[in-house]
Amino acid sequence: MITGHIFIATSVDGFIARENGNIDWLHEIDTKNEDHGYVQFMQNIDAIIMGRGTFETLSAIRPWVYDIPVLVLSKTLADQSTPTDLIGKVRFVNKTPKEAMALLENEGCRRVYVDGGRVVQSFIYDALITDLIITQIPLLLGNGRRLFGDIPNDIFLQHQKTKTFPSGFVQSKYIIKR
Template sequence: MKLSVFCGVSVDGFLARPDHSLDFLETGEQEPHGFEEFYNSVDVVVIGRKTFDVVLTFGEWPYGKKQVVVLSSNPLNFSSIKNGVVEQMSGEPSEVVTQLKARNFKHAYTDGGITIQRFLSSGMIDRMIVTRVPILIGTGIPLFGPIPHDITLRHLATRTFKGGLVQSEYELSANQ
């Protein structure tokens, strides 16, 4: 099973503002930058509870019929989700991956600050696509946090877009 991250961050490395808002990610007119193709390549989305709470404020469920797994050790209420396929799991990243593999999922989109950090620290992430938005916000929820050891990245590509986005793709070394 492959686990990937596809995220946007401010140039100073924040996924969201301290209040979890994402308004800065949409700076002016941005051309397509590969998210739709990436999203079509995954068969399950793994997010944390805080990300789930933010997604609920969007109004419409953004994941369509794609299987979504929300990580939380506390009970969650999914009653407001219409036409979505969502469930709850808990446990260490390796336990979550084992459960997903047992259900024959092949490619997971891993999203949310703490979730990305936990899966990176446990060596579960295989690929990262990070799109830097041309803005500094000074404070917020960082993409990266403390890690127990160095994580070696192999640079695959960097693309720039007319709107100022800079996107870098990395493969993470196995056996970390």
């Protein structure tokens, strides 16, 4: 059975990006070369699902940052060709979260990293996420794009652990209760 997983950073006031989608603030903080567990997390991931905004933020980085398949959910990009250097690495599809997970499961994927604000929200609302690792960065943005928007009903979480880092980062892991 396929499962969805989140590993994401937020400001203390709950934003994942500025209003314009910029995440420059993530790179401005001195992490003191800390290991926040991302590499270990990714070792158990078979594929990544992200939205158009996240893809556009990452698309200028070369070499491409991922060595596992990336599925970009986008009505807009689904009609466009994949950039030549990303063929075999990135696919654009116009699918619902459930359809995207079914597609990857049929391809043999078991653990999927879900990234991007609206995509994360839709996967949580469709009960496709198993757990969340949220790292709070010691910064107040004041406004921007929230990790969680309006939700139609309560979603209960079970706290697994919290870890603090010398940089002031606070990382918590939650399992979504069903």
